Amino acid sequence: MNKTTNWTPNSAESRDLAYHLHPYTNPEQLADSGPHIIESGQGVYVRDNENNEFIEGVSGLWCTSLGFSEESLISAAIEQMRKLPYYHSFGGKTSNPSIDLAEQLVEVAPEGLEKVFFCNSGSEANDTAVKMVWYYQASVGRPEKRKIISRKKGYHGVTVAAASLTGLSYAQDGFALPLDFAKHTSSPHYFADSLEKETEKEFVSRIISELEELIEEEGANTIGAMIAEPVMGAGGVIIPPEGYFEALQKVLKKHSILLIADEVICGFGRTGNMWGSETFGLKPDILTCAKALSSAYLPISAVMVSSEVVRGVEEQATKLGIFGHGYTYSAHPVSAAVALRTLELMKERNIVDNVKKVSQKFCDRVHKLSKYKCIGDTRAVGLIGAIEFVAIPDSRVKLDPNLKFAAKVQKLIQSEGVILRALPGDSIGFCPPLIINEIEIDKLFDRVEKAMPRADELANRVA
Numbered sequence: 001m002n003k004t005t006n007w008t009p010n011s012a013e014s015r016d017l018a019y020h021l022h023p024y025t026n027p028e029q030l031a032d033s034g035p036h037i038i039e040s041g042q043g044v045y046v047r048d049n050e051n052n053e054f055i056e057g058v059s060g061l062w063c064t065s066l067g068f069s070e071e072s073l074i075s076a077a078i079e080q081m082r083k084l085p086y087y088h089s090f091g092g093k094t095s096n097p098s099i100d101l102a103e104q105l106v107e108v109a110p111e112g113l114e115k116v117f118f119c120n121s122g123s124e125a126n127d128t129a130v131k132m133v134w135y136y137q138a139s140v141g142r143p144e145k146r147k148i149i150s151r152k153k154g155y156h157g158v159t160v161a162a163a164s165l166t167g168l169s170y171a172q173d174g175f176a177l178p179l180d181f182a183k184h185t186s187s188p189h190y191f192a193d194s195l196e197k198e199t200e201k202e203f204v205s206r207i208i209s210e211l212e213e214l215i216e217e218e219g220a221n222t223i224g225a226m227i228a229e230p231v232m233g234a235g236g237v238i239i240p241p242e243g244y245f246e247a248l249q250k251v252l253k254k255h256s257i258l259l260i261a262d263e264v265i266c267g268f269g270r271t272g273n274m275w276g277s278e279t280f281g282l283k284p285d286i287l288t289c290a291k292a293l294s295s296a297y298l299p300i301s302a303v304m305v306s307s308e309v310v311r312g313v314e315e316q317a318t319k320l321g322i323f324g325h326g327y328t329y330s331a332h333p334v335s336a337a338v339a340l341r342t343l344e345l346m347k348e349r350n351i352v353d354n355v356k357k358v359s360q361k362f363c364d365r366v367h368k369l370s371k372y373k374c375i376g377d378t379r380a381v382g383l384i385g386a387i388e389f390v391a392i393p394d395s396r397v398k399l400d401p402n403l404k405f406a407a408k409v410q411k412l413i414q415s416e417g418v419i420l421r422a423l424p425g426d427s428i429g430f431c432p433p434l435i436i437n438e439i440e441i442d443k444l445f446d447r448v449e450k451a452m453p454r455a456d457e458l459a460n461r462v463a
Protein backbone atom coordinates (compact mmCIF):
# COMPACT_ATOMS: atom_id res chain seq x y z
CA MET A 1 0.00 0.00 0.00
CA ASN A 2 3.00 2.29 -0.34
CA LYS A 3 2.35 5.22 -2.59
CA THR A 4 4.71 5.39 -5.50
CA THR A 5 6.44 8.72 -5.75
CA ASN A 6 7.08 8.74 -9.49
CA TRP A 7 4.77 10.73 -11.65
CA THR A 8 4.84 11.49 -15.31
CA PRO A 9 4.59 14.92 -16.96
CA ASN A 10 0.95 16.00 -17.29
CA SER A 11 -0.12 13.52 -14.63
CA ALA A 12 -2.52 14.84 -11.98
CA GLU A 13 0.41 14.85 -9.54
CA SER A 14 2.67 17.00 -11.72
CA ARG A 15 -0.18 19.42 -12.52
CA ASP A 16 -0.97 19.72 -8.83
CA LEU A 17 2.68 20.53 -8.10
CA ALA A 18 2.68 23.10 -10.89
CA TYR A 19 -0.54 24.96 -10.08
CA HIS A 20 -1.78 24.29 -6.56
CA LEU A 21 -0.44 26.04 -3.46
CA HIS A 22 -1.39 23.73 -0.58
CA PRO A 23 -2.56 24.85 2.87
CA TYR A 24 -0.50 23.67 5.86
CA THR A 25 2.07 21.92 3.65
CA ASN A 26 5.86 22.16 3.43
CA PRO A 27 6.43 23.03 -0.25
CA GLU A 28 9.88 21.47 -0.39
CA GLN A 29 8.67 18.17 1.06
CA LEU A 30 5.67 18.21 -1.25
CA ALA A 31 7.91 18.69 -4.29
CA ASP A 32 9.79 15.64 -3.10
CA SER A 33 6.91 13.32 -2.20
CA GLY A 34 4.23 14.59 -4.56
CA PRO A 35 0.61 15.07 -3.55
CA HIS A 36 -1.59 12.22 -2.37
CA ILE A 37 -4.75 12.25 -4.46
CA ILE A 38 -7.85 10.88 -2.77
CA GLU A 39 -10.45 9.92 -5.34
CA SER A 40 -13.42 8.31 -3.67
CA GLY A 41 -15.01 7.44 -0.36
CA GLN A 42 -17.36 4.83 1.07
CA GLY A 43 -18.46 4.84 4.73
CA VAL A 44 -15.34 5.22 6.87
CA TYR A 45 -13.04 4.37 3.94
CA VAL A 46 -11.38 6.48 1.24
CA ARG A 47 -9.46 5.37 -1.83
CA ASP A 48 -6.59 7.10 -3.60
CA ASN A 49 -5.86 7.28 -7.32
CA GLU A 50 -3.69 4.15 -7.11
CA ASN A 51 -6.68 2.27 -5.68
CA ASN A 52 -5.19 1.99 -2.19
CA GLU A 53 -7.90 1.83 0.47
CA PHE A 54 -7.57 3.64 3.80
CA ILE A 55 -9.70 3.86 6.92
CA GLU A 56 -10.07 7.61 7.48
CA GLY A 57 -9.13 7.58 11.16
CA VAL A 58 -9.43 11.33 11.55
CA SER A 59 -12.58 12.00 9.44
CA GLY A 60 -10.62 14.13 6.97
CA LEU A 61 -9.90 17.13 9.18
CA TRP A 62 -11.98 15.98 12.20
CA CYS A 63 -15.14 16.66 10.24
CA THR A 64 -16.75 13.96 8.04
CA SER A 65 -18.87 12.70 10.89
CA LEU A 66 -21.33 10.69 8.78
CA GLY A 67 -18.69 9.11 6.56
CA PHE A 68 -17.91 9.60 2.90
CA SER A 69 -20.99 8.29 1.09
CA GLU A 70 -24.15 9.63 2.71
CA GLU A 71 -26.66 9.71 -0.16
CA SER A 72 -29.32 11.71 1.66
CA LEU A 73 -26.91 14.62 2.19
CA ILE A 74 -26.17 14.58 -1.53
CA SER A 75 -29.92 14.59 -2.30
CA ALA A 76 -30.52 17.46 0.15
CA ALA A 77 -27.89 19.52 -1.70
CA ILE A 78 -29.27 18.68 -5.15
CA GLU A 79 -32.86 19.48 -4.18
CA GLN A 80 -31.91 22.82 -2.69
CA MET A 81 -29.63 23.64 -5.65
CA ARG A 82 -32.61 23.14 -7.96
CA LYS A 83 -34.97 25.22 -5.84
CA LEU A 84 -32.70 28.13 -4.87
CA PRO A 85 -28.95 27.68 -5.34
CA TYR A 86 -28.04 30.88 -3.56
CA TYR A 87 -29.46 33.62 -1.50
CA HIS A 88 -27.97 35.86 1.16
CA SER A 89 -29.10 37.04 4.57
CA PHE A 90 -28.03 40.72 4.45
CA GLY A 91 -30.57 43.47 5.04
CA GLY A 92 -33.16 41.08 6.46
CA LYS A 93 -33.35 38.71 3.49
CA THR A 94 -33.28 34.99 4.27
CA SER A 95 -34.20 31.56 2.93
CA ASN A 96 -36.21 28.67 4.36
CA PRO A 97 -33.29 26.26 4.97
CA SER A 98 -31.50 28.87 7.07
CA ILE A 99 -34.63 29.62 9.13
CA ASP A 100 -35.17 25.90 9.74
CA LEU A 101 -31.52 25.30 10.56
CA ALA A 102 -31.32 28.19 13.03
CA GLU A 103 -34.43 26.85 14.80
CA GLN A 104 -33.09 23.29 14.91
CA LEU A 105 -29.71 24.41 16.18
CA VAL A 106 -31.26 26.40 19.02
CA GLU A 107 -33.35 23.34 19.86
CA VAL A 108 -30.25 21.14 20.30
CA ALA A 109 -27.96 23.86 21.71
CA PRO A 110 -26.77 23.86 25.30
CA GLU A 111 -29.24 25.63 27.55
CA GLY A 112 -29.30 29.40 27.29
CA LEU A 113 -27.98 29.77 23.73
CA GLU A 114 -30.84 31.31 21.83
CA LYS A 115 -29.78 32.85 18.54
CA VAL A 116 -27.55 31.75 15.66
CA PHE A 117 -25.27 33.60 13.24
CA PHE A 118 -23.99 31.65 10.23
CA CYS A 119 -20.51 31.70 8.66
CA ASN A 120 -18.55 29.28 6.47
CA SER A 121 -15.64 28.01 8.55
CA GLY A 122 -14.47 27.56 12.10
CA SER A 123 -12.08 30.49 11.73
CA GLU A 124 -14.85 32.81 10.57
CA ALA A 125 -17.07 31.66 13.43
CA ASN A 126 -14.35 32.48 15.96
CA ASP A 127 -13.64 35.88 14.38
CA THR A 128 -17.38 36.56 14.56
CA ALA A 129 -17.46 35.53 18.23
CA VAL A 130 -14.66 38.01 18.98
CA LYS A 131 -16.54 40.83 17.26
CA MET A 132 -19.70 39.94 19.16
CA VAL A 133 -17.77 40.14 22.44
CA TRP A 134 -16.57 43.62 21.46
CA TYR A 135 -20.10 44.76 20.58
CA TYR A 136 -21.57 43.23 23.72
CA GLN A 137 -19.01 44.69 26.12
CA ALA A 138 -19.47 48.13 24.52
CA SER A 139 -23.23 47.83 24.88
CA VAL A 140 -22.98 47.24 28.62
CA GLY A 141 -20.68 50.23 29.09
CA ARG A 142 -17.36 48.33 29.17
CA PRO A 143 -15.85 49.10 25.75
CA GLU A 144 -12.31 48.68 27.09
CA LYS A 145 -12.95 44.96 27.71
CA ARG A 146 -11.42 43.94 24.36
CA LYS A 147 -8.73 41.38 25.17
CA ILE A 148 -9.52 37.71 24.68
CA ILE A 149 -7.75 34.99 26.65
CA SER A 150 -6.99 31.71 24.94
CA ARG A 151 -4.66 28.85 25.75
CA LYS A 152 -1.26 27.69 24.58
CA LYS A 153 -1.78 24.70 22.23
CA GLY A 154 -5.36 25.86 21.51
CA TYR A 155 -6.43 25.82 17.86
CA HIS A 156 -9.02 28.35 16.74
CA GLY A 157 -8.24 28.79 13.05
CA VAL A 158 -6.19 30.90 10.68
CA THR A 159 -7.97 34.18 9.93
CA VAL A 160 -6.12 37.05 11.58
CA ALA A 161 -8.16 37.15 14.80
CA ALA A 162 -8.56 33.36 15.03
CA ALA A 163 -4.86 32.77 14.31
CA SER A 164 -4.04 35.25 17.08
CA LEU A 165 -6.12 33.16 19.48
CA THR A 166 -4.56 29.92 18.28
CA GLY A 167 -1.75 29.01 20.67
CA LEU A 168 0.50 27.16 18.20
CA SER A 169 3.48 28.89 16.66
CA TYR A 170 3.03 27.32 13.23
CA ALA A 171 -0.09 29.44 12.68
CA GLN A 172 1.64 32.65 13.78
CA ASP A 173 5.31 32.54 12.77
CA GLY A 174 6.05 34.79 9.83
CA PHE A 175 2.76 36.67 10.14
CA ALA A 176 3.70 38.93 13.08
CA LEU A 177 0.88 37.35 15.09
CA PRO A 178 -0.69 37.21 17.61
CA LEU A 179 -2.23 40.67 17.57
CA ASP A 180 -2.21 42.32 20.99
CA PHE A 181 -5.80 41.60 21.90
CA ALA A 182 -5.00 37.87 22.31
CA LYS A 183 -3.46 36.72 25.59
CA HIS A 184 -2.44 33.11 26.13
CA THR A 185 -2.57 31.14 29.36
CA SER A 186 -1.43 27.57 30.17
CA SER A 187 -3.02 24.55 28.54
CA PRO A 188 -4.42 21.75 30.71
CA HIS A 189 -1.97 19.21 29.29
CA TYR A 190 -1.24 17.22 32.42
CA PHE A 191 1.03 14.57 30.87
CA ALA A 192 3.37 17.06 29.19
CA ASP A 193 3.16 20.13 31.42
CA SER A 194 2.72 18.96 35.02
CA LEU A 195 5.66 19.26 37.39
CA GLU A 196 7.49 16.23 38.74
CA LYS A 197 5.20 14.40 41.23
CA GLU A 198 2.45 17.02 40.85
CA THR A 199 -1.02 15.44 41.18
CA GLU A 200 -3.72 16.26 38.67
CA LYS A 201 -5.52 18.30 41.32
CA GLU A 202 -2.39 20.30 42.14
CA PHE A 203 -1.78 20.81 38.43
CA VAL A 204 -5.30 22.19 37.94
CA SER A 205 -4.94 24.55 40.85
CA ARG A 206 -1.54 25.78 39.57
CA ILE A 207 -2.74 26.52 36.04
CA ILE A 208 -5.90 28.20 37.35
CA SER A 209 -3.67 30.41 39.53
CA GLU A 210 -1.69 31.23 36.38
CA LEU A 211 -4.95 32.28 34.71
CA GLU A 212 -5.78 34.51 37.68
CA GLU A 213 -2.30 36.05 37.55
CA LEU A 214 -2.73 36.80 33.85
CA ILE A 215 -6.08 38.47 34.51
CA GLU A 216 -4.54 40.52 37.30
CA GLU A 217 -1.54 41.56 35.18
CA GLU A 218 -3.68 42.58 32.21
CA GLY A 219 -6.50 44.02 34.33
CA ALA A 220 -9.89 42.32 34.41
CA ASN A 221 -11.43 45.55 33.11
CA THR A 222 -9.56 44.99 29.79
CA ILE A 223 -10.59 41.36 29.23
CA GLY A 224 -13.82 40.64 27.36
CA ALA A 225 -13.83 36.86 27.02
CA MET A 226 -11.92 33.62 27.14
CA ILE A 227 -12.09 31.06 24.33
CA ALA A 228 -11.56 27.33 24.93
CA GLU A 229 -12.09 24.04 23.13
CA PRO A 230 -13.69 21.47 25.48
CA VAL A 231 -11.10 18.94 24.21
CA MET A 232 -8.13 20.67 22.52
CA GLY A 233 -7.97 18.93 19.15
CA ALA A 234 -5.19 20.08 16.83
CA GLY A 235 -2.94 20.93 19.80
CA GLY A 236 -2.73 17.22 20.68
CA VAL A 237 -6.19 15.98 21.75
CA ILE A 238 -5.77 17.32 25.26
CA ILE A 239 -8.59 16.19 27.52
CA PRO A 240 -9.19 18.54 30.45
CA PRO A 241 -8.40 17.14 33.89
CA GLU A 242 -11.21 16.80 36.36
CA GLY A 243 -12.31 20.06 37.97
CA TYR A 244 -10.49 22.23 35.41
CA PHE A 245 -13.46 23.85 33.68
CA GLU A 246 -15.36 24.23 36.94
CA ALA A 247 -12.50 26.19 38.48
CA LEU A 248 -11.88 28.15 35.28
CA GLN A 249 -15.50 29.27 35.00
CA LYS A 250 -15.54 30.48 38.61
CA VAL A 251 -12.60 32.76 37.81
CA LEU A 252 -14.22 34.09 34.63
CA LYS A 253 -17.53 34.77 36.40
CA LYS A 254 -15.79 36.67 39.17
CA HIS A 255 -14.31 39.06 36.59
CA SER A 256 -17.32 39.33 34.21
CA ILE A 257 -15.34 37.61 31.46
CA LEU A 258 -17.49 35.80 28.89
CA LEU A 259 -16.78 32.20 27.89
CA ILE A 260 -16.64 31.19 24.22
CA ALA A 261 -16.74 27.41 23.75
CA ASP A 262 -15.00 26.50 20.49
CA GLU A 263 -16.92 23.33 19.62
CA VAL A 264 -15.65 23.20 16.03
CA ILE A 265 -14.34 19.67 16.67
CA CYS A 266 -16.27 18.62 19.78
CA GLY A 267 -19.76 19.64 18.63
CA PHE A 268 -22.33 17.13 17.33
CA GLY A 269 -21.48 14.03 19.28
CA ARG A 270 -17.70 13.74 19.15
CA THR A 271 -17.17 13.40 22.91
CA GLY A 272 -20.17 11.11 23.52
CA ASN A 273 -22.70 13.89 24.09
CA MET A 274 -24.12 16.36 21.60
CA TRP A 275 -21.67 19.01 22.88
CA GLY A 276 -18.25 18.86 24.49
CA SER A 277 -19.67 21.52 26.81
CA GLU A 278 -22.07 18.88 28.16
CA THR A 279 -19.31 16.31 28.64
CA PHE A 280 -17.04 18.73 30.50
CA GLY A 281 -19.53 21.03 32.25
CA LEU A 282 -19.02 24.27 30.29
CA LYS A 283 -21.74 26.92 30.34
CA PRO A 284 -20.71 29.11 27.42
CA ASP A 285 -22.07 32.57 26.59
CA ILE A 286 -21.11 31.97 22.97
CA LEU A 287 -20.54 28.65 21.19
CA THR A 288 -18.88 28.22 17.80
CA CYS A 289 -19.35 25.10 15.70
CA ALA A 290 -18.60 23.93 12.14
CA LYS A 291 -17.23 20.70 10.60
CA ALA A 292 -19.73 17.99 11.68
CA LEU A 293 -22.55 20.56 11.40
CA SER A 294 -22.81 19.47 7.74
CA SER A 295 -20.66 16.35 8.11
CA ALA A 296 -18.26 18.57 6.11
CA TYR A 297 -20.19 17.94 2.88
CA LEU A 298 -20.43 21.71 2.38
CA PRO A 299 -18.77 24.58 4.26
CA ILE A 300 -20.92 26.05 7.01
CA SER A 301 -20.32 27.17 10.57
CA ALA A 302 -22.43 28.77 13.26
CA VAL A 303 -22.07 31.03 16.27
CA MET A 304 -24.69 30.43 18.94
CA VAL A 305 -25.23 33.19 21.43
CA SER A 306 -26.91 33.59 24.83
CA SER A 307 -29.94 35.85 25.12
CA GLU A 308 -27.90 38.31 27.21
CA VAL A 309 -25.12 38.57 24.59
CA VAL A 310 -27.64 38.78 21.73
CA ARG A 311 -29.44 41.59 23.52
CA GLY A 312 -26.15 43.50 23.82
CA VAL A 313 -25.11 42.84 20.23
CA GLU A 314 -28.52 43.90 18.91
CA GLU A 315 -28.60 47.04 21.06
CA GLN A 316 -25.14 48.03 19.87
CA ALA A 317 -26.08 47.28 16.25
CA THR A 318 -29.20 49.41 16.59
CA LYS A 319 -27.16 52.23 18.08
CA LEU A 320 -24.65 52.05 15.21
CA GLY A 321 -27.38 51.63 12.62
CA ILE A 322 -26.29 48.16 11.48
CA PHE A 323 -24.64 44.92 12.62
CA GLY A 324 -21.58 45.66 10.51
CA HIS A 325 -20.52 42.08 9.93
CA GLY A 326 -21.50 39.23 7.62
CA TYR A 327 -20.31 37.04 4.78
CA THR A 328 -21.66 36.73 1.23
CA TYR A 329 -22.26 33.07 2.02
CA SER A 330 -23.62 33.47 5.59
CA ALA A 331 -26.58 31.06 5.79
CA HIS A 332 -25.99 29.77 2.24
CA PRO A 333 -29.22 27.88 1.49
CA VAL A 334 -27.52 24.79 0.03
CA SER A 335 -25.10 24.45 2.95
CA ALA A 336 -27.98 25.10 5.35
CA ALA A 337 -30.11 22.40 3.68
CA VAL A 338 -27.25 19.89 4.01
CA ALA A 339 -26.66 20.86 7.65
CA LEU A 340 -30.36 20.52 8.37
CA ARG A 341 -30.38 17.02 6.87
CA THR A 342 -27.25 16.19 8.89
CA LEU A 343 -29.06 17.13 12.11
CA GLU A 344 -32.06 15.05 11.06
CA LEU A 345 -29.83 12.05 10.32
CA MET A 346 -28.15 12.43 13.69
CA LYS A 347 -31.57 12.09 15.32
CA GLU A 348 -32.95 9.36 13.02
CA ARG A 349 -29.85 7.19 13.42
CA ASN A 350 -29.13 7.98 17.08
CA ILE A 351 -25.61 8.97 16.17
CA VAL A 352 -24.77 10.24 19.65
CA ASP A 353 -25.93 6.90 21.08
CA ASN A 354 -23.70 5.11 18.57
CA VAL A 355 -20.74 7.14 19.82
CA LYS A 356 -21.62 6.18 23.40
CA LYS A 357 -21.97 2.53 22.37
CA VAL A 358 -18.68 2.15 20.49
CA SER A 359 -16.66 4.57 22.59
CA GLN A 360 -15.64 1.93 25.14
CA LYS A 361 -14.01 -0.22 22.47
CA PHE A 362 -12.40 2.83 20.86
CA CYS A 363 -10.99 4.11 24.16
CA ASP A 364 -9.78 0.60 25.14
CA ARG A 365 -7.97 0.18 21.85
CA VAL A 366 -6.32 3.62 22.15
CA HIS A 367 -5.17 2.82 25.71
CA LYS A 368 -3.92 -0.64 24.71
CA LEU A 369 -1.37 1.07 22.47
CA SER A 370 0.51 2.06 25.63
CA LYS A 371 2.16 -1.39 25.46
CA TYR A 372 4.48 0.00 22.74
CA LYS A 373 7.64 1.40 24.27
CA CYS A 374 7.68 4.63 22.27
CA ILE A 375 4.25 5.65 23.57
CA GLY A 376 4.28 7.63 26.79
CA ASP A 377 0.63 8.65 27.05
CA THR A 378 -2.70 7.60 25.59
CA ARG A 379 -5.91 9.57 25.96
CA ALA A 380 -9.43 9.18 24.63
CA VAL A 381 -13.04 10.21 25.18
CA GLY A 382 -16.07 9.53 22.98
CA LEU A 383 -14.56 8.99 19.53
CA ILE A 384 -11.50 11.24 19.82
CA GLY A 385 -8.11 10.23 21.15
CA ALA A 386 -4.35 10.48 20.86
CA ILE A 387 -1.09 8.73 21.55
CA GLU A 388 1.95 10.77 22.62
CA PHE A 389 5.50 9.58 21.96
CA VAL A 390 8.47 9.76 24.34
CA ALA A 391 12.21 9.20 23.94
CA ILE A 392 12.59 6.88 26.94
CA PRO A 393 9.99 4.21 27.80
CA ASP A 394 7.87 4.95 30.88
CA SER A 395 9.14 8.51 31.08
CA ARG A 396 8.01 11.92 29.93
CA VAL A 397 11.28 12.66 28.13
CA LYS A 398 10.43 14.22 24.79
CA LEU A 399 12.00 13.16 21.51
CA ASP A 400 14.05 15.75 19.63
CA PRO A 401 11.37 17.70 17.70
CA ASN A 402 13.70 17.84 14.67
CA LEU A 403 13.25 14.08 14.28
CA LYS A 404 9.56 14.67 13.47
CA PHE A 405 8.91 11.28 14.99
CA ALA A 406 5.10 11.45 15.02
CA ALA A 407 5.04 12.38 11.33
CA LYS A 408 7.24 9.36 10.57
CA VAL A 409 5.02 7.00 12.55
CA GLN A 410 1.95 8.46 10.89
CA LYS A 411 3.49 7.52 7.52
CA LEU A 412 4.20 3.97 8.75
CA ILE A 413 0.56 3.69 9.84
CA GLN A 414 -0.65 5.07 6.54
CA SER A 415 1.31 2.39 4.73
CA GLU A 416 -0.85 -0.13 6.64
CA GLY A 417 -4.05 1.53 5.42
CA VAL A 418 -5.08 4.07 8.06
CA ILE A 419 -4.98 7.83 7.66
CA LEU A 420 -4.26 9.59 10.96
CA ARG A 421 -2.88 13.00 11.88
CA ALA A 422 0.49 13.86 13.43
CA LEU A 423 0.02 16.64 15.97
CA PRO A 424 2.37 18.99 17.82
CA GLY A 425 4.20 17.57 20.84
CA ASP A 426 4.84 14.30 19.01
CA SER A 427 1.30 13.01 19.20
CA ILE A 428 -0.95 11.28 16.71
CA GLY A 429 -4.68 11.99 16.79
CA PHE A 430 -7.63 9.63 16.18
CA CYS A 431 -11.07 10.99 15.28
CA PRO A 432 -12.93 8.50 13.06
CA PRO A 433 -16.36 9.16 11.53
CA LEU A 434 -19.11 8.88 14.15
CA ILE A 435 -20.80 6.13 12.12
CA ILE A 436 -17.88 3.75 12.71
CA ASN A 437 -18.84 0.34 14.12
CA GLU A 438 -16.93 -1.97 16.46
CA ILE A 439 -15.64 -4.20 13.65
CA GLU A 440 -14.24 -1.17 11.85
CA ILE A 441 -12.69 0.12 15.08
CA ASP A 442 -10.90 -3.22 15.49
CA LYS A 443 -9.77 -3.11 11.89
CA LEU A 444 -8.45 0.43 12.33
CA PHE A 445 -6.42 -0.43 15.43
CA ASP A 446 -5.26 -3.82 14.07
CA ARG A 447 -3.75 -1.93 11.15
CA VAL A 448 -2.20 0.66 13.49
CA GLU A 449 -0.69 -2.15 15.56
CA LYS A 450 0.87 -3.68 12.47
CA ALA A 451 2.94 -0.51 12.13
CA MET A 452 3.83 -0.04 15.79
CA PRO A 453 6.72 -2.54 16.11
CA ARG A 454 8.47 -0.55 13.38
CA ALA A 455 7.76 2.64 15.34
CA ASP A 456 9.40 1.10 18.42
CA GLU A 457 12.44 0.08 16.33
CA LEU A 458 12.66 3.59 14.94
CA ALA A 459 12.49 5.08 18.45
CA ASN A 460 15.23 2.69 19.58
CA ARG A 461 17.47 3.78 16.74
CA VAL A 462 17.07 7.50 17.35
CA ALA A 463 17.08 7.47 21.16
Ligand SMILES: Cc1ncc(COP(=O)(O)O)c(C=O)c1O
Residues within 6 Å of the ligand: 061, 062, 120, 121, 122, 123, 124, 126, 155, 156, 157, 158, 229, 233, 234, 262, 263, 264, 265, 290
Ligand atom coordinates in the same frame (compact mmCIF):
# COMPACT_ATOMS: atom_id res chain seq x y z
C1 LIG B 1 -11.28 23.78 17.43
C2 LIG B 1 -11.14 24.44 16.10
N1 LIG B 1 -11.53 25.69 15.94
C3 LIG B 1 -11.46 26.32 14.76
C4 LIG B 1 -10.95 25.68 13.65
C5 LIG B 1 -10.83 26.39 12.35
O1 LIG B 1 -11.75 25.90 11.45
P1 LIG B 1 -11.56 26.16 9.87
O2 LIG B 1 -10.37 25.40 9.43
O3 LIG B 1 -12.87 25.66 9.32
O4 LIG B 1 -11.42 27.64 9.70
C6 LIG B 1 -10.55 24.34 13.77
C7 LIG B 1 -10.02 23.60 12.61
O5 LIG B 1 -9.51 22.51 12.71
C8 LIG B 1 -10.62 23.71 15.02
O6 LIG B 1 -10.21 22.45 15.20
